[in-house]
Amino acid sequence: MKLSKKQAVFENEVLMRFELFNSLFMTLPFYQVKHTGTLLPFFTTHCERGVAEKLDPEAIIESFFEQYEQYIGESDRIDLLFRIIQYIERQVVLFDAVEDAAFRKTGRSDEAGLLDSVFKQTENNKELRSKLVKKLNDFSLRLVLTAHPTQFYPGPVLAIITDLTEALKKNDIHNIHLLLQQLGKTPFMKKNKPTPVDEANSLVWFLENVFYPVASAIQSKIDDEFDLPIDENKQLIELGFWPGGDRDGNPNVTVDSTRRVALLLRTILFRCYYRDFRMLKRRITFSGVEKYMDVLQDLFYENSFNPSDNPENEKPAIIHNLKEIKRVLVEYHDGLFVELVDDLLRKVKTFGCFFATLDIRQDSSIIRQTHAYLREKHVSAIGIAADFEQLSEAAKQQAFKFEAHDLSYDESAAALVADTLDVIRSIKDIQRFGGERAAHRFIISNCQQASDIFELMELFLWSGWDSESLFIDFVPLFETVDDLTRAADVMQALYTHPYYTAHLKRRGNQQTIMLGFSDSTKDGGYLMANWSIYKAKIELTAIARQHDIDLVFFDGRGGPPARGGGKTQRFYASMGQEIANDHIQLTIQGQTISSQYGSLDSARYNIEQLLHAGLTSHIGRKDGDTLSVEKKQLIEYMAHVSHEQFLALRHDPLFLKYLERFSPLKLLSQINISSRPVKRNSDKELRLEDLRAISFVTSWSQLKQNIPGFYGVGSALKKAEDTGKWEQVKELYETSGMFKTVIDNCMMSMSKSNFDLTSYIQHDEVFGGFWKKMREEYERTKQYVLKLSGSKVLMENYPVERESIAMREKIVLPLLIIQHYAIRKLQKGGLEEHDREVFAKLVTRTIYGVVNAGRNLA
Template identity: 85%
Template sequence: MKLSKKQAVFESEVITRFELFNSLFMTLPFYQVKHTGILLPFFTTHCERGVTEKLDPETIIESFFDQNDQYVRESDRIDLLFRIIQYIERQVVLFDAVEDAAFKKTGRSDEAGLLDAVLRQTANNTELRNKLLAKLNDFSLRLVLTAHPTQFYPGPVLSIITDLTEALKKNDINNIHLLLHQLGKTPFMMKSKPTPVDEAVSLAWFLENVFYPVASAIQSKIDDEFDIPADENKQLVELGFWPGGDRDGNPNVTVESTKRVAVLLRTILFRCYYRDFRILKRRITFKGVEKYMDILQELFYENSFNPPDSPADEKPVIIHNLQEIKRVLVEYHDGLFVELVDDLLRKVRTFGCFFATLDIRQDSRIIRQAHAYLRTCFEEKLAIPADFDQLDEEAKQRALRFDEHDLSCSEDAPPLVVDTLGVIRLIKSIQRWGGERAAQRFIISNCQQASDILELMELFLWSGWQTPALHIDFVPLFETVDDLHRAADVMKALYTHPHYKKHLQQRGNKQTIMLGFSDSTKDGGYLMANWSIYKAKIELTAIAREYDVDLVFFDGRGGPPARGGGKTQRFYASMGKEIANDHIQLTIQGQTISSQYGSLDTAQYNIEQLLHAGLTSHIEQKDGDTLSADQKQLMAYMAEVSHEQFLALRHDPLFLKYLERFSPLKFLSQINISSRPVKRNSDSELRLEDLRAISFVTSWSQLKQNIPGFYGVGSALRHAEETGKWEQVKQLYETSGMFKTVIDNCMMSMSKSNFDLTSYIQHDEVFGGFWKKMRDEYERTKQYVLKLSGQKVLMENYPVERESIAMREKIVLPLLIIQHYAIRQLQKGALKEKESEVFSKLVTRTIYGVVNAGRNLA
């Protein structure tokens, strides 16, 4: 088959170069076992053949050893498997670096998605240009980095990837050789679980090395295009941060760790400022600027290297002195080097003294517990009914008084109560150190009723905060299917509540609502999750417009399609007139952080894609993106059919047993990648509702079955065809960007599935039928999405991404065979304790490479 132009470029710039440098890498003598680099290609081919023949993992691995016994002694076999894992981990890094180095040649597959394109589009159209400028004044993009346990590369490896990518861009063979050698000798594993502060340090690498320059560069592009002075611009790109603030289900996040992360972010930012200031100081050596330069020199240096225990928000001082320097340059020195001052001014206006807004998140049940504790301790002072917990929702809302107090809990209070009340007080300090934006949002997960928000608001007022100075946005998180259905009623109750209404007016009538995909997918399946969130957005927008509220949707997306990720920019571009889309806010999680925002090129491209999506959905909205009543009915119908199929699978008694038996689910808690437990209520036995969605999705992705990303879609499409609705479905696919994106992301999930890998399970007496049911739905979904899209193969319309996925799947196939082999050995139960430890370690080691290669698998 003739390659398309894009495929040909990818073949030459990525595949060929990877194979070239991989052959060099394979000859480097890293490990004690001889012939590892030589045997790996043969082992990979052997695994591919075995999977094609549907052999079980024991047969594949043991037959390989039998065929190569002249190279591998029986006593060295397990050791060789570990060495193969180490090689493949580094092959994945090499492929990442080669692909990132070629990004400008292969990555811009959709030129219309770049910010430059929309600027060119409006250049000669005054009306459109004015419309765009007006939109820019109201629009913002916030990317929130989250501490999810799939960011596997430690800091040193990230640095190697960065340097290797640059060396590959320049074809610097000598440096590439040295970096490959360094890569081979650099550990990938952490000896102990990271703390929340460790996670913050890891993600702060991206803030410092990527987002700091890229956000400023994009802002500069907009400012230059519209002749906006650097000290008068409207910030376009904002950053949020969850490590150290997200305490939902993570007992390791404490008031102390939150404080340390806030200080860390501030200190790292000032070091970025100090580096820029040193460049500025080398150039601006003229008369008239000395006193301003001296003030900035001391301010930047002290806050970088001797940060005070209780710092102040220095942003006004910094901006004043930079503006004075700029004034002197313009008035007396012909504006020489004024662009350096503008660059730093732009960064200070963007990042202030905080770098990224530290979000606080806690479960509503903990909020209720803290509220109940203070009610009990200060019953007479608070004058809230003793039977408050037994009241219905309306009575609860009436009973809350919103009086101001300064209450403290005793030392013997429950730890989570102490933490909740402590972090409420800490937020005030963080705002004093870095300004209001340093920590201005409290997210309430598992939000089920308006009183969940109102009780938290009252906790602030009981903790020394005063109503006029309550600079906090209370953000409900609706995630399960049931919560999404109730969301509009909850918000209507808040918008009409006198105290909350007054608070919202103080916050500029702007309300942020977080919608999470992870638990809704686990709860209702892929299609129902997507439709429930889309439908909730329509309903929430209608309520907000009714009460004149500026609505901001904060989406829990940015990872795999099963957790709301995939082609996120296309999703935002397809928001119709019924959905508020003036602001885009989303989480960036897991290995998606390094894959989409790990380098300057990829970060700028992906940020501009999202900006383009938000801007164009306003200035050239497509009629098909606003669904008609019939289309909504069709979507609801298909979502319900899909939901029924998913629930039938989920309620099967074998569902969780299958995941525990064949996937590495129980091993996720043993890998040192996250401070967060694999499941909530970690001391209890495993229940699906307690299992974190990220663990749920990761387990399916390791099985290469990706059930959360497609299951039920095929049945829904088939049912639509059988009931005479197929032409309506085709018309929906052709006109609705939202539905097309849902199907495209489904195809992406399926492209990363391989049921041949686990085909041996079909012969299992207990689980064989269960496996066949999932495989049949996969084949059914594949048949119908191809028929609907008119494609011959999955992701045919995205050839570069399809080739990239195929190559990555090929690289990690041996890891999956080793993983399944080790799991099956452990299940036999006849191993000695030391042998069991070895096979358990084999399982955990394979998880890293598989997820890193997938880039948005978990």
């Protein structure tokens, strides 16, 4: 088969170079067991052959030990497996670095997605250019870094990846050799679970080294293209931050960690400013600027290296002194080096004294519990009826008084109640030293009714805030299929309530609504989750427009297609006229942060892709993106068929038992990657509704079955064909960017599946039929998505990404065999306690490399 041009470049620049440097890496003497590097290629080939022959993992590994017994003593066998895991983890890092180094050459995505194409499109069309400039004043992109536990690379490894990538770009063989040695000797494991502040420290690396320069550079590029003055332009790229603020289901997040993270963000930002200022100081050595430079020198230095626990918002002072320096340069020094001042000014306008907005998130049940506590404790002051909980939703909405009080709690308050009240007071402090944008959003998870929002608003008013200075955006989060169907009614109640209407007016009539993806996939399956969110967006947009509300959708997407990830920018490019798309806000989660935003090149590319998607959906909207009634009915029909199939699987009594028996689900809590528990209600027996979506998706991805990313799609497409709707489905795929992206992302999820790996389960007396049912749906889905897309192989239209996935899957196959081997040993029982611990550790150690290699698996 003839390679495409992109495939040929990828093969030369990535695959061949990886094999070359991997050969070097394998010869380095890192570990105690002899021949590990020599044996690994043979072990990989042995695993591939065993999977092809549908052998179980025990047979594969034990036959390998027998075949190479002259090299592997019986006492060395388990130790060798651990060493193989360590090698493969580092092979994944090497492949990441090689691929990132070749990023510009491989053209991994369609070049039409870059901002330059937008500029070119409008350069000879004044009307279109004017329209784009107007859109830039209304549009914004906010990327929110979350603390979800899939970022497995510790800080030192991230730094090695960065340095190795640069060395590979330059073909610096000496440094590559040294960095490979460093990589081999640098631990990948954390001895203790990270705290929320530890998680913040890990993610701050990306803010400091990637987002700080890239966001400013893109803003500068747009300013220069359209000749926009710095003082008048609107900030286009915003950053958000969840570590330390996201307390939903995470009792380890406290008011202390929230405040410490806010101060950390501020301090790191000032260090960025200080580095830039030092360059400014080396160039601007002219008379007339001394006093302004001295002020900035002290201000940047003290806030960087002697930060106060109770600082002030220095943004006005910084801007004033930079503008004065600029004035002197323009008036007396021919504007020499004024561009350096403009660059720092732009960064200060973008990041202020906060760097990234610290979002606060808590579950509605905790909000209700806190409101009830204060109602009962201060009944005489508040005067709300004692039977408040028994009132209807409409009566509750009428009962709120929205009066300012300064209420306290005592030692009788539950820990989460106390934390909720403390963090509400702490937000005011954070806004004081970082500015309003430092912390202005409170997200209510599991929001089911308007009273959930009103109760939170009253908690603010009872904690020292007043209506006129309530500089907070209250953000409902709708996630399950049921919550999404109720979302429009909740927002209608809010928009028609006089107090909330007045609050929104003070907030510029802008309302943010968060739509989560992960739990809706777990709840309703892949196709129903996508359609439920899309349909909710249409309904919510219509209501917002009726009330003249500037609606912002904040999408909880990230990682794999099963959690709303994949080709995210294509969703935004395909929003029709019925969906508000003036602002793009989304979560960036787990290893997606390092894979898509881990280097300057990849971050710039992915940010520009999202900007391009948002801007072109206005200036170049396709007719098919606004769905007709008939097309909506068709998707609705298929979504329900898919939903029924998924529910039938999910309600099977073997569903959760299968995950617990064959996946590493039970052991996820033992890996030190997150401060967040694997499931809600961690002290109770495991229930599917308590299982976090990230653990749910991770477990399926470790099995290489990826059920949440495709299950039910094949049945839906087959049913459409059987009922004479196939031609309509084909037209839908060809004309609707949204539906095409749903199917293409489904193919991506399936490309990372490998049912041959677990084919031995089909012979299991208990679970054999359950496995066959999933395999049949996989084959059915594969057959129909290939037929629909006119492809011969999955992801045929994305050859570079397909090749990348195939190589990554090849690298980690031995990890999966080791993992399933260890799980089977544990399931069989009869092991001594020490041996149980060893095999459990084997399982947990394999998870890291598998997820890191997948880049968007969890």
